[in-house]
Amino acid sequence: MPVAMITGGSKGLGRALAGALAEEGWDLVLDARTARVLEETARELRGRYGTRVVAVPGDVTDAAHREDLVAAAGSLGGLDLLVSNASVLGAEPLVRLDALPLEGLRRALETNVVAALGLVQEALPSLRVSEAGAVVVISSDAAAEPYPTWGGYGASKAALDQLAAVLGEEEPGLRVWAVDPGDMATDLYAAAVPEDVDATRPSPESVVPAFLRLVRERPAGGRYAAPALLEGPTGQGGGAR
Template sequence: MTAHRSIALVTGASRGLGRALAADLARDGWRVVVDARHGDQLADAVAGLPGVVDVPGDVADPAHRTALAEIVDDLGGLDLLVLNASVLGPSPQPELADYPLDVLEQVLRVNVLAPLGLVQALRGLLRPGARILAVTSDAGAEPMAGWGGYGTSKAALEHLAAVLAVENPQWRVYVVDPGDMRTAMHQEAFPGEDISDRPEPETVVPALRALVDGDLPSGRHRAADLVAVTS
């Protein structure tokens, strides 16, 4: 990155991978803007972290995206945009033939339309060489029974990111599959099951930092592969 103080925006930072990455960036001297729907949880997540601006709100709300862009503008631009906020949909996950369309519409609004809307709101503030990380899932690349709704949204996000990379060579646009993690969303996907064998989100942060700090070309990456290369 350049000599100025690096600035990041991480969505969905009140828990899980977003929280872990935002904390790592803040401790490394970045200015970090974070958002999440639940303001109290977000404030608790970033309490005590230096250089963090917490902005509660829903990324699916255009007014919230505008507010985020205004804050980034006040800070002077953006080096890293992490499109992490997403919703799972019904739990347990229904088959597509039984999937309520109004719920699927909301999943697509949050997981696909909101990330694009945020890129559109920030495109004049993303510095040359800026990184965009779109957090995906193996369900976005493989057909899995019961994961049709969420997987469809992630597949659409992946294609969206790939096209953005082609159309905007001045940025590095990465799709990153973090793998299974011990998160609240993962628990929601498997209600009543013991997921204590899944790794903590913090273990995935080095893989994300390899994309943020490195010089890999735009594309899709698995966190497990990135960790293997950097370790």
């Protein structure tokens, strides 16, 4: 069975993607900071799909935790797909740059960029020997568009996009995709813009087919927008937050 690792896998997009991959027979390594919620998710997936799911609670900014994640994948036979989904905003709710706490920006960069690269570095030996090794990083339109209050988070995602682009050039044997999923009804968005909490947004489950299309068709590495992947021919480009 192929093995996928998903950070931030206990809820939202990570949980939705985990369920879809489990349904297709993937074994999973899931990470999240809240152990109880993570174990509940893992237990549900095991019971529903009969797949192997290893829950590894912790913070991706912790190097020892990243080592534990890769070791867990090794216990399942290796690693074929790494999904870097864990993110923090830097401020909740989001604020203008003139009010953004610098410590919050550091936290966003540490989690969204530094830890993501650290996990890739740890996982590369396993990904390189996979017949279909791939890395997915979750981007945002805020990485490319100047939305007020999204500056710190957007800067971290722009940096992540660039790391993914360079990784794809340096590791031609892998597929490396940065994916902008578009607006979704998630806890992260609710924390970012609580005044919009009642607005109707797509569910994380609605964009999962875009990610599955990448995994199945394995197009060239690059930056993709989930709405475009859902609408027609595989194409790169932007999208919504």
